[in-house]
Amino acid sequence: MNENVSIAELGTWLEKYQTFALMSHMRPDGDAIGSQLGLGLSLEAMGKTVHYWNVDGLPESLAFLAGSEKITKPPEEAPEIDVAIALDTATRVRLGEENLLAAAKAKVWLNIDHHISNPLYGDVNYVDATSPATGQIVYEILQQLQMPLPAGSRDAIYVAVSTDTGSFQYDSTTAKTYRMAADLVDRGLKVGEINAKTYDSHPYRRIELLRALLNTLELSACGKVAHWQMLDQWREDLALQPDDSEGLIDMIRAIRGVQVAVFFEELPGGKIRVSMRSKDRSVNVCDIATRFGGGGHALAAGIRMAGPMSVAKQQVLAAIDEVL
Numbered sequence: 001m002n003e004n005v006s007i008a009e010l011g012t013w014l015e016k017y018q019t020f021a022l023m024s025h026m027r028p029d030g031d032a033i034g035s036q037l038g039l040g041l042s043l044e045a046m047g048k049t050v051h052y053w054n055v056d057g058l059p060e061s062l063a064f065l066a067g068s069e070k071i072t073k074p075p076e077e078a079p080e081i082d083v084a085i086a087l088d089t090a091t092r093v094r095l096g097e098e099n100l101l102a103a104a105k106a107k108v109w110l111n112i113d114h115h116i117s118n119p120l121y122g123d124v125n126y127v128d129a130t131s132p133a134t135g136q137i138v139y140e141i142l143q144q145l146q147m148p149l150p151a152g153s154r155d156a157i158y159v160a161v162s163t164d165t166g167s168f169q170y171d172s173t174t175a176k177t178y179r180m181a182a183d184l185v186d187r188g189l190k191v192g193e194i195n196a197k198t199y200d201s202h203p204y205r206r207i208e209l210l211r212a213l214l215n216t217l218e219l220s221a222c223g224k225v226a227h228w229q230m231l232d233q234w235r236e237d238l239a240l241q242p243d244d245s246e247g248l249i250d251m252i253r254a255i256r257g258v259q260v261a262v263f264f265e266e267l268p269g270g271k272i273r274v275s276m277r278s279k280d281r282s283v284n285v286c287d288i289a290t291r292f293g294g295g296g297h298a299l300a301a302g303i304r305m306a307g308p309m310s311v312a313k314q315q316v317l318a319a320i321d322e323v324l
């Protein structure tokens with residue numbers, strides 16, 4: 001059984017080697033990309049060589065982050081690298097096959113994450129499920145190891161933590177999180193500017209998607225479960241990008257009386273992506289997701305499962321009903 005190492009031990013691996021591949025989960029969010037840039041730009045400031053890979057590339061909504069153009073899809077030929085680092089990725093599979101192939105020559109795998117369901121799949125693991133975001137873990141690593149914190153890392157870490165805490169609102173946000181944010185502001189982070197770039201700059205098509213989703217909204221289990229669905233065809237109809245739906249689920253999570261919000265999304269090829277949010281620790285959506293091969297956190301979890309939509313919906317809603 002693998003165990004967590006200390007940050008000091010993690011530091012020996014960062015110190016010892018020269019070439020790194022930093023990777024995050026497919027369909028990356030702010031925490032995934034922010035953690036890659038937060039750690040990677042610091043390693044680069046130490047003179048290291050860093051590759052930044054994601055199987056889905058960089059989402060358009062995060063292109064404002066300095067250095068984000070360095071995020072690429074993994075190369076087909078595996079380059080010589082020393083260390084592979086998985087960030088914010090609950091399982092190896094969520095990195096995607098292409099990442100695993102591209103990192104084939106790594107001498108050691110580091111796994112840095114905050115998902116409670118993470119099975120510690122690295123050679124060296126640092127998983128802290130009490131952290132609200134992997135970005136906050138990256139911050140703690142840079143602080144404890146006295147690594148550089150360039151402006152690019154500073155901003156990326158802030159966006160990572162802000163997006164994974166619903167703008168510093170969720171229960172997982174602690175005094176430590178606010179102290180970190182205060183320190184980043186002390187270091188010159190422009191709060192208004194970065195929040196405007198993160199939250200007030202959505203493409204029009206995202207709001208069209210919201211309109212279409214609202215037309216499918218349903219309440220079940222006596223108003224305790226709110227769910228809506230997105231069809232694959234909408235991608236073409238509305239010229240959607242993969243990250244256009246990011247965070248929309250918070251709209252229905254916010255309905256009074258609702259305990260669980262569920263987003264069913266039909267993927268190209270017919271699989272169904274299920275996103276779940278719970279407001280209440282008595283309904284652990286990670287446990288429900290795990291039953292269907294997914295995972296995540298107690299209050300935010302996801303699944304990729306077989307379709308068709310009607311069957312996936314019926315199965316997942318029945319599992320939620322049972323818990324309620």
Ligand code: 5GP
Pocket residue numbers: 025090091094115117274275276293294295296297300301302303304
């Ligand atoms: P989201 O609903 O925002 O896609 O994901 C919520 C949380 O659940 C995230 O922490 C994410 O990493 C995790 N998650 C989402 N989909 C999956 C999945 O298919 N498998 C696993 N293991 N975790 C997932």
Ligand code: MN
Pocket residue numbers: 031032088114132133134164
């Ligand atoms: Mn995260």
